[in-house]
Amino acid sequence: MSVVAIVVFVVAYALIASDRVNKTLVALTGAAIVVALPVINSDDVFYSHETGIDWDVLFLLLGMMIIVSVLRQTGVFEYVAIWSAKRARGSPLRVMILLVLVTAIASALLDNVTTVLLIAPVTLLVCDRLAINAAPFLMAEAFASNIGGTATLIGDPPNIIIASKAGLTFNDFLIHLAPIVIIVLVVLIALLPRLFRGSFAVDPERVADVMSLEEKEAIRDRRLLVACGVVLLAVFAAFVGHSALHMAPSIVAMLGAGILIVVSRLEHADYLSSVEWETLLFFAGLFIMVGALVKTGVVKRLAHLAITATGGNTLLATMVILAASLVISGVVNNVPYAATMAPVVADLVPALGDHVNPGALWWALALGTDFGGNLTAVGASANVVVLGIAARADNPISFGEFTRKGAIVTVMSAGLSAAYLWLRYFVFG
Template identity: 65%
Template sequence: MTIIAVVVFVVAYVLIATEWTHKLLAALGGAAVLLALGVTDSEHAFYSHETGVDWDVIFLLLGMMVIVGILRRTGVFEYIAIWAAKRAKGSPLRVMLLLTMITAVASAFLDNVTTVLLIAPVTLLVCDRLGINPVPFLIAEVMASNIGGAATLIGDPPNIIIASRSGLTFNDFLVHMAPLVLIVLVVFCLVVPWLFRGSFEVDPDKVENVMRLNEREAIEDRTLLIKCGLVLLGVFAGFIGHSVLHVEPSVVALLGAGVLVLISGVATKDYMSSVEWQTLLFFAGLFIMVGALVKTGVIGDLAQQVQALTEGRALLAVMLILGVSAVLSGIVDNIPYVATMSPVVLELTKGIPDPVQAEALWWALAIGADFGGNATAVGASANVVVIGLALRAGHPISFWEFTRKGVVMTAITILIAAPYLWLRYFVLA
């Protein structure tokens, strides 16, 4: 069964990476084969927290897609698009830097999937107004969301898993992760012009036309905008206070979507057309395939190898976890990876007497998983969501187009993170 799980996953992953077939077909086909051959079953695929579909992620996405679908009817995305383009004076580079920084900051206080769901439509509109290709902008924003989301407990789903296993608090993440994130974002701004070179040419006539626009005229329904704003405030408050309220973000998103559907008066077809069903089904197939690797012990065996190699040496353990997490989170989604790796890290911390160095293992896991999610198109949930939105808008992002940029950015961020961990927890501690 182990061999079958590995072979099916590798074949599906190759199909996704090479785009020889649609990624949804590869993911669902791989999941179907594993279910048909008995490598996994309905109990493990649909009901298990460790080896099944992460329904919290699925329903969080569904709820936010419905909210965004209704919000789009207000014209607020057009407003923000024109505002951003005018503030950047039509410069594509300044537009990219402005939108990526908005994305990074928002991702620290929301989850990064919600942030990209809100910012992607704005980006598509800005680029359409300026007559430029939105793909580099969307890729840059995804990277910024994964980096910015690392700063807080709620910013990236793997952080929530780590916090539940380790007992680390919201403030712990702010104190330990936010300084590194700020450093990385500065470097990211410096790297963006080089990483996306050739993407900043624009027709001066287009810029002139944009500068003449009045963003206030873009708002089509002010009453609906107020309703959406109130619901979004409630949803965001629920996200931030979910650990106190003991209500999962997925439930908050669904409740928000339900309330907005009731009070908005928007026709069902208008908001349901914004739901990325292909993206949701792709996630389900991917979760089942990765869950099969967990069920058959493949990922667990890899994690145990890390434990055997470290032999209680804290610095080696930290660097190994950082590197392995960055690599594996680029291959499989970082959510199931962290769910599998967390128990191993917990065991490793018990063998390290220095509490500061033991805690550094958790930060290495969070940094490696969050930043490693930038490496490939399937490394993080936000990546898959944006690729789905881009495809629907007629601007497909290929696996390798994303990965060529993502691997470079991941390498840069991990190279920054390694000395940060060494200095903070082993030299200056």
């Protein structure tokens, strides 16, 4: 049965990476095959912590998507983007820097796909007023979303998967990953003038148009904005203190979503408008296929091979995981890669338990998987969303163009991440 599980997963992985077939259809078809044969049964799928669907992941995503749907009705995201553009006084470079900062911060607090969906339309508006090509701005925001989302448990889908397998908390991600994220973001901002050289020329008359935008008019419902702010503060406070509260982040997110649904009195079409049902189904199918690999022992054998290859050396294992994650997640997609590698690292960590900082392996996996998403246009879901928006706005971004810029950002992120992991966990302990 292990051969069947491997073949189904590899074929599904290839189809997902090709981006020619709907990824949700592929994931659900693969899940149906391993259940029907049967490589895995219903108890394994619905009730097993090791091989089943991770309901905590799905409900955390669902809760946050509903919260964002309600928040979107207030117009606050448009307000922030217009405010940033005006504070930049219409300078394209300063506009890009501010939008990159807004995107990175929002991606850490929400999730990177939702953030680019909300920021990109306003970016197009500002670039249209300035009569400049929006493609460089959208690419910079995609890079920033993947970098900023690395800092928190909820910022990037791979982090949710990794946290679930490793038993990591919201605070763990902030403490261990936020410092390197800040460093990488600062270096990205310093690289922007060279990375997008020739993209910042603007007509002074167009600058006046941008300055005429009134950000206050973007706020459509002030009462709801206040309510959202209070609920979001409570939700993030509960995320930070969920260990003491003995309440899983998924429950916190769903409670916050429920409160906002009641308070906002929105129609169901409005509070479900940002819920990506296809994404949730994709995750479910993916968990089932990975569960089949776990049940048939494929994952344990991979972990054993990894232990053998690294000779039990934790530093070598950490760097191998970082490098492999950066490349593989960038070439394919970081979500299925994280779902596949998390069980491998879960088996690898106990085997290195007597060595220095085996927990560094989890941070290597998170950094490699999240930062590796910048390597190509299909490396992260946010990239795919950005390319679609750019194409519809007649500012197309080619796969090659994105990859050329993304490779520079990824190499920079890789070097800084390797130095950070080595210094923090092996030099200073």
